[in-house]
Amino acid sequence: MVMGWGVLLPLGMIVARFFKIVRASDWPATLDRKFWWHAHLTFQIAGIGVMTLGLLLAYGRGEGASELARLHHLVGWTVVLMGWSQVLGGLLRGTKGGPTGTTIRGDHYDMTLRRVVFEYLHKFGGWATLPLVVVTTTIGLVMVDAPRWMPLLIGGWWGGLALAFVLLQRQGCCIDTYQAIWGPEPVHPGNARMPIGWRVTRR
Template sequence: MPLALPACARWTLALGLALCAGILAAAVVPGWPAQWLGRPLSRADAHHVLPSVAWHGRLMVLSWGLLLPLGMLAARFCKVLPSQAWPDELDRKDWWHAHLWLQGSGMVLMSAGLLLIVGHPGMPDPLAPWHHACGWLLAGCAALQLCSGLLRGSKGGPSSACRCGDHYDMSARRVVFECVHKGIGWSSLPLAMATIAIGLVLADAPRWMPLMLCSWWLTLAVLALALQRAGWCIDTYQAIWGPDPRHPGNRRAPIGWGIARFASQPRSTPAPLTPARRADHEE
């Protein structure tokens, strides 16, 4: 197995979660930290917002701030796991189930959040039109992601009833899907962060909210960097079918950036595989 969880990733996740828990605890335990953290961003005496707007914000933060980014990281970095004897054990679907569940749950929460805000008159603030435009653009991105996933084509491969398939053969349909799905997915992440930040300002949120969100996003960013540097971003095609050059998808470059590809070695070789090349591509 070529992978081992880097110590930096373990420490980053542990410290990041501890920091988020500490901010939340300090915000609810009586004392001066709670008083400071509970004050709105504008330094007003109280935080007032309509219940529908409050729940809209909560659902959108859970969706775009928590579930959807985790689903993206699962799809990028969890295709081959340390417990997996790859390439003898191929096509572990843990990452796929996690990605499907996290993205599906995130889209459900996002849809509920949109329904709560439909018909709301809006706020007399110059930032409000930007928040509305970015929010609906994100909703459109989510819809395109769902449609592209449904239209990704067939799988195929040696273990399928029909060997020919869009993914196994890397057909034009599959290539277009990967370009669209990956491009929209990763480009929507900074847009989501900006939209949430504007929403927090519009709602005059308590200080602990942006502090905890920034801590969480920083944790995910450092974790992603550690996993990327450790070679955890493995080509989807090789994760499913292995590095054998006889598979048609192994004879073309992967689509995206920063993907690790491995050279084909005899299965009896006990030593860990080493990347044949680290293409400037995504999973």
């Protein structure tokens, strides 16, 4: 569970948020570079897979649980359901379309209601889960009386991720997905609406 939600999934989220356009990508001369997408997908699939394995190993071992353990189970199940809802949402996100696709019409290129709903739920749902992860992990460490190096290591890792988030955000690396894929020209319908997400920028 710690490997899934503490390492793999947050890395995938940071890649998707900050690495759609990198200095070596020659944007906007070269559009729709898929490094960030492949990395995001790889981290998220691996993270959900490891999370599910952890769930299977822990399932049915809560007999005679303390109040603290019951809280861990409750918040933990919420995190698991949030994780799998992200997978389901991804499968239902609709078609892509656009000049780089096989057909110009598509949910993402046209920014249909289906795509807009997906983006709000996917982005805000994913980031909103992380505080629950911190709570669940902390309770778990207390429950098993984990060696002191474990919370120090996990806390240091999370602190490093938080610092990277702040630095990348300040550098203006959080670029709108739509613009990263199709460019800034106003001819593209999605550029007529505000980008979705907290402090997402356009160039």
